[in-house]
Amino acid sequence: MEAYDIFRDMAERTGGNIYIGVVGPVRTGKSTFVKKFMDLLILPHIQDEAERQRTIDELPQSGAGRTVMTTEPKFVPDNGVAIALNGLNLRVRLVDSVGFPVMGAVGYQEGDQPRMVTTPWFDHDIPFEEAAEVGTQKIIADHSTVGVVVTADGSFGELPREAYQPAEERAIQELKKLGKPFLVLLNSQKADAEETQSMAARLAHEYGVTVLPVNLPHITRSGLQRILEELLYEFPIKELEVRVPLWVEVLEISHWLRQSLQEAVGSAFQGLEKVRDIYRAMGELRQHEYVQDVRLESADMGTGVLQVVVEVPEEVYQEVLRELAGFDVTRPELLLKALKEYREAKGFYDRFQTALREVEETGYGVVPPLLSDMEFEEPQLLRKGHQFGVRLAAKAPAYHILKTEVTADYSPILGTESQSGGPKRVSPASSAPGWPAPPPAGTPPGEAPQRSRRPSPPPPRWNDRR
Missing domain, CATH: 3.10.20 (Ubiquitin-like (UB roll))
Known part of the structure; x- marks a missing residue:
């Protein structure tokens, strides 16, 4: 995205006030980020020379080593600065916070006692560590529309990577609680190295946030634009x-x-x-x-x-089409044939549609004749006294549809098994009807046993009370 598009989208999201709160552990490059951001993106667009000079004077200091440089929150510029970018009017301000203390850093203690610092939120000095925690909450909640957490991989300065981990975790958790859009910058002298990219991916998975590896002292204008673009992806979906x-x-x-x-x-x-x-x-x-x-x-x-x-x-x-049609229409010729049949069927149905609906509602419907179905008879000359006329006659089919109720009733008469003509029991020794029973044991071969004849039972009578 171009710078104008990024600032326009950011302005819409923030109501025209782009206030970036920069938090994180001490000695990671927060002040460097603020200075680079103002130098490359903001100062070139400040039209008022006095305003530009005042903004330059308020830029934070940064330096190498273990000594903490930022001992109190710094608003750059103090009340925000108005910039105009291709007709887009914005107010921009960055807030450089007091970083969370890390093991090995110098400057947040005086002897064995915690160093007392001045903040805009209290009328008295408070310990350095308290200023970092309260400042992070105040800066992000009250003075920022987006947040940036700056941490380091230990590739520069005199502090190892392990020294930053507790403080960076505290900063990230604080921003998660506040719910503002933010991302994490992993400051490194070898931001493009594979191990740095892997570390950024691991931190992103561990914290569930976006982590960008950057080399802040050498960051370019396009690099800063990418940070803003990535910040836009942290805003909520509307x-x-x-x-x-x-x-x-x-x-x-x-x-x-x-x-x-x-x-x-x-x-x-x-x-x-x-x-x-x-x-x-x-x-x-x-x-x-x-x-x-x-x-x-x-x-x-x-x-x-x-x-x-x-x-x-x-x-x-194709599967849904075949399912709805009830037959295969995947080939062009099959589809055209189906459409032709559909047109004919629809034309026939459209003629009866109104009548069928009337039948459903009232029980009776009429399909009026069509002009195309009219059959005209030969005109006849009529005479009545001294007057003459012509008789014109025509006929055409009309349909009268009635809704009727069809009922069916089945009432079987129940009785005994013999009366109802139910199935007869056949003993295992007997044969099927019409076939002789097997000869009894001891019957000489060739002699068939005499078949006894029993009289048939009389037909059942419905009023028989036997």
Whole structure:
């Protein structure tokens, strides 16, 4: 993004007041960041010469070694400075805080006693460490719209990396509690080295924040613009629009594909807070079986309005098309044939549609004749006295539709098993009806046993009371 676009979006997010609170451990480069930011991004746009000189005079000092340079909060400039950038009017101010003490640093103690410092929030001096903690809260909560935590990897100065860890953690946790947009700068002499990049990634995972490795003494204008751009991604999302293909929106809400996509979108984008979180959610949504790709169509960083487009695979579209049609329409000739039949069927249905609705509502409907169905008879000459006339007649089919109730009733008569003609029991020794029973044991071969004849029972009578 260009500088103008970054400042415009930042101005929209902050109401035109870009107030950056710079916090973190001592001896990490906070004052260096403030000085570089003002020199490269702000001072060139201050039109008033006296205002520019006053701002230069208020820049913080920075130096090497173990000695703490900033012993009280410093507002640069004191009341903010107005700048004009291509018609964009802004007020900018940076606040350099008293850093959290670290083991091995010199200057925050006087002998065995804590060093007392002056702050704008108390009418008396307070210990250095208390000034760092209270100052961090006050600067971010009351005097800043965004925050920057500056820490170091131990590649410069005389303090090792381990000395900064407790203080950097305290600063990050304080900013998380306050809820303001912020990021972390990992100051290093070898910011582009692989080990520094790995350390930044590890810290980002450990703290759950954005960590940028930078070399503050040699940072460029584009490097500072990138920091501001990354800060824009820490602002909250105001509105999120998720667009699916139009053919999906045509489906019924209860359709399996639409329901599946709605559940997937709801699960992926649930709990989004910052603009940066959108990329994680998009990656999660890409894993869905019915999603081909997810892309960020537009992102208005100034208003926090994002638009995400979800693409569905072509084969899913073909499957839904085949399902709705009831037959295969994946080939062009099949689709054209189906459309032709649909047109004919729709034309026929449209003629009866109104009448069918009337039948549902009132029980009766009429389909009036069409002009194209009219059959005109031959005109006839009529004479009545001295007057003559012409008789014109025509006929056409009309449909009268009635709604009737069709009922069915089944009332079986129950009785005994013999009366109802139920199934008869057959003993295992007997044979099927019409077949002779097997001969008894001892019957000579070739002689069939005589079959006894029993009289058939009389037919059942419905009033039989036997």
